[in-house]
Amino acid sequence: MVAMIKPGHLLLLVGLLSGCVSDRVVLLPSPDGAETALVVRDASGERVLDRPYAATNTQALAAPFDFRANPEYVETRYAAVLQALPRGAVSHVLYFETGGDRLTQASLAELSALRQQIANWQASEIMVIGHTDRVGSLAANDALSAKRAEAVRELLIGEGIPAEKLEVAGRGEREPLVPTADEVDEPRNRRVEINVR
Incomplete structure (x- = not known):
């Protein structure tokens, strides 16, 4: 059949x-x-x-x-x-302060609830993808997005999520949530997406 x-x-x-x-x-x-x-x-x-x-x-x-x-x-x-049956993917977004890998206070407050949801989901794979706004060079934003993804990975490990379930990637400024011209400071683009499957 x-x-x-x-x-x-x-x-x-x-x-x-x-x-x-x-x-x-x-x-x-x-x-x-x-x-x-x-x-x-x-x-x-x-x-x-x-x-x-x-x-x-x-x-x-x-x-x-x-x-x-x-x-x-x-x-x-x-x-x-x-x-x-496998569940579909669930996505979460955490936001960062400008120019670095520090989460905003609102995003920090979400970490505990996010950890609990991931634990309840019994996910087999968690993809952590870093992004930046368009302020700075392409190379600098690539490095910053990877640094942000790694920072969130470490926070999730600190919350008890097994390291072997976490994968990280940095996309730099290539996939903006809000399209802008170059050198525009857009807080919604300074983010990490967490895709749970």
Whole structure:
């Protein structure tokens, strides 16, 4: 059987995941509400699932056997499978004072809550990406963005986040949150993004 799905969409392969003889495929709703579709195909035929909770039995692809699964039933019956699905990424932004790697007071205050959220998320990968505004040279901003990312990494380690889960990168002034002309001091661009997956 072949199941084709667009990236970012969820599907439930009940029989395939649980080792059952009869395979049932259920298309779960997209987290952002976007329309989704899935083609389930084997040697006997194919089915297109194109609405939330659309389902099919893979042993009956050649016969018209499609149905809409009851959302409450799916959530109850397959709770263990649904809990095992990877969560989507969550992003946080911390801001810095001008010209250095010191967090603003507001961002410092967020660290404890951020640590708790990361711990509850049980993340396997945390990407810490430093950014700058456009004041200064490209080379200086590259170095400063890396320094900011590393400073946040160290703060997260100090909050109990395992170092092996943390990756850092500096983007300099290349990816501004607020586009500006060169040499413009923009506080919202002096930031570190923390992407938790």
